[in-house]
Amino acid sequence: MDIFLQLIITGFMVGSIYALVALGWTLIYKSSGVLNLAMGELTLIGAYVSYTFYMWKIPFPLAVVFTLIIGVILGLLTERIFLRPLIGEPTLTVIMVTVGLSFFFRGLIFLFFNTDTLVFTPPVFPSEPVRLGNVVIGQVYIWSFIAALVLLAVFVIFFQRTRWGLAIQATADDEMAALSLGVSAKFVYAAAWAIAFMAAGVGGTLLGNINGINISIGYLGLLVLPAVVIGGLNSVPGAIVGGIIIGVLQNLAGGYLDPLTIAGFKVFPGGVKDIFPYVVMTIMLLVKPYGLWGWIRIERV
Amino acid sequence: MDTNGSILKLNNIEVMYHEVILVLKGVSLQVPAQSIVAVLGANGAGKSTTLKAISGLLKHEDGAVTDGSIEFMGQRIDRKHAEEIARAGIVQVIEGRRVFEHLTVEQNLIVGAHLRGGATVKPGLERVYHYFPRLTQIRHRLAGFCSGGEQQMMVMGRALMASPKLLLLDEPSMGLAPLLIKEIFTIITQLNQREQLPILVVEQNAKLALTVASYAYVLETGRVVMDGNADQLRDNQDIKEFYLGLTDLGTRKSFRDVKHYKRRKRWLT
Ligand SMILES: Nc1ncnc2c1ncn2[C@@H]1O[C@H](COP(=O)(O)OP(=O)(O)O)[C@@H](O)[C@H]1O
Ligand SMILES: [Mg+2]
Numbered sequence: 001m002d003i004f005l006q007l008i009i010t011g012f013m014v015g016s017i018y019a020l021v022a023l024g025w026t027l028i029y030k031s032s033g034v035l036n037l038a039m040g041e042l043t044l045i046g047a048y049v050s051y052t053f054y055m056w057k058i059p060f061p062l063a064v065v066f067t068l069i070i071g072v073i074l075g076l077l078t079e080r081i082f083l084r085p086l087i088g089e090p091t092l093t094v095i096m097v098t099v100g101l102s103f104f105f106r107g108l109i110f111l112f113f114n115t116d117t118l119v120f121t122p123p124v125f126p127s128e129p130v131r132l133g134n135v136v137i138g139q140v141y142i143w144s145f146i147a148a149l150v151l152l153a154v155f156v157i158f159f160q161r162t163r164w165g166l167a168i169q170a171t172a173d174d175e176m177a178a179l180s181l182g183v184s185a186k187f188v189y190a191a192a193w194a195i196a197f198m199a200a201g202v203g204g205t206l207l208g209n210i211n212g213i214n215i216s217i218g219y220l221g222l223l224v225l226p227a228v229v230i231g232g233l234n235s236v237p238g239a240i241v242g243g244i245i246i247g248v249l250q251n252l253a254g255g256y257l258d259p260l261t262i263a264g265f266k267v268f269p270g271g272v273k274d275i276f277p278y279v280v281m282t283i284m285l286l287v288k289p290y291g292l293w294g295w296i297r298i299e300r301v
Numbered sequence: 302m303d304t305n306g307s308i309l310k311l312n313n314i315e316v317m318y319h320e321v322i323l324v325l326k327g328v329s330l331q332v333p334a335q336s337i338v339a340v341l342g343a344n345g346a347g348k349s350t351t352l353k354a355i356s357g358l359l360k361h362e363d364g365a366v367t368d369g370s371i372e373f374m375g376q377r378i379d380r381k382h383a384e385e386i387a388r389a390g391i392v393q394v395i396e397g398r399r400v401f402e403h404l405t406v407e408q409n410l411i412v413g414a415h416l417r418g419g420a421t422v423k424p425g426l427e428r429v430y431h432y433f434p435r436l437t438q439i440r441h442r443l444a445g446f447c448s449g450g451e452q453q454m455m456v457m458g459r460a461l462m463a464s465p466k467l468l469l470l471d472e473p474s475m476g477l478a479p480l481l482i483k484e485i486f487t488i489i490t491q492l493n494q495r496e497q498l499p500i501l502v503v504e505q506n507a508k509l510a511l512t513v514a515s516y517a518y519v520l521e522t523g524r525v526v527m528d529g530n531a532d533q534l535r536d537n538q539d540i541k542e543f544y545l546g547l548t549d550l551g552t553r554k555s556f557r558d559v560k561h562y563k564r565r566k567r568w569l570t
Contacts, residue, residue, distance in 0.1 A: 160408075166404065167412060167415055169403065169404055170404065170409075176361065179361060179383050180356060180387065180392065180393045181413055181415055181459065182384050182415055183415050
């Protein structure tokens, strides 16, 4: 029972990081219709950027802030250079360009870093775990959870309260109507990419603190796909819940399915944890292709 | 009509979609400062296209003004982007009550003030709630859940938030109950008189439009086939026959089917 609780809690906390990255993904999809298959690399870039700042002896919170700033710059550049010329092109073309982008970003990273796992040194978060009764949780999970929640809250306030946040939502709902009021769709797309880079950057930073930094962060970043499929591609709350569900399921799969043995033989050769979210995604696509909250068209009363 | 004192002038414009489909074949019209002008015509005549040509939204449907010119307060605007035109003060209310479904009523209105800055939001909201008191009670409701009439008020209020110098309304009466239509048109008149706001309104409901407008143009397959003062048009036999008192728009015959039409038209213009 304690193991179960522990898996759920840490899964929930890691899931909040996925939620952050998924929110960035959904934002791009909602506002511009671009299915971004480079989200894992955005996460990867964030991890390496913040690591670099941290190794330059910049305090961690400041390193995160710098990562956010770099994220904005890279997001604006990416949109301007790679995506804007493709406005109006067929969906498949745009998707293939994001695939190309993912290889480009990965190549760029390994131009500067080798493939060894890098670890934030000295460790950012204290290593002794926190005990809640019999449940033991590493502090890195707790702090990551808090950081992810704070950033999610900032994004939600931004969308609900600020001029640009509302403009982004308006464009996602009806681009033409927004344009008739002078809301520039181009600026909105650029803002969406900037926010996606920020969210993924912080997500990558937190994941890097948990697991160390190597190429696998990119694969973790790609977990947004099952997360957003569960949530329904174009729903921000859906992306957040989907991210958390994926975190929990992944942990449970790792805790129970991976070590599962029958009559002394391992049932799975290992790695169930990594593919389980995709299995769930496939099932979801079969039974509920629009996800939990996707494409809810409001019916007038 | 008098060409001086017009805030908007369309000089013989031609509009094409996708570089091949010619939709407007030489449309000229004017909106005098502080007046309401109506554009009438059946479905597919090119009314919406005319408004989109003015607001610049045309470019986002792969359309373009290929000939003629559009002047707004003495400036040529037919090459400008939709955002620039909105910034210059022309705001179009697109047909079909295009609310931002997942935003609340008040958030919809706030998006309207996007170009005008934060300081205009509060007085802007007060002004909108003054003209559309019904919106006050539902300000926190999601726009997608509002009734058709409420949505129409919302999109008009949203346009008002942009402090327009010229308002373009595309079929505000479409699909609304008669009482609501009356209410909406009363507000249109009020906006025009109290705010000195010039309005170019497109309508299939000619009877209604001619009661609020001072001047009107009749559009048919991309051409202006008739124009005149509203009271003149109200008494016109052809208009009476084909636009007034007819509710079923689809069954209406074309002006071109009227034998005496050409002769009468010369009379009018
Ligand atoms: N985006 C478009 N692409 C091609 N043709 C269009 C487009 N929009 C409108 N049209 C055509 O232009 C003509 C006029 O349309 P419209 O201006 O919407 O008429 P109205 O508003 O008077 O009903 C119609 O024949 C319509 O099919
Ligand atoms: Mg129309």
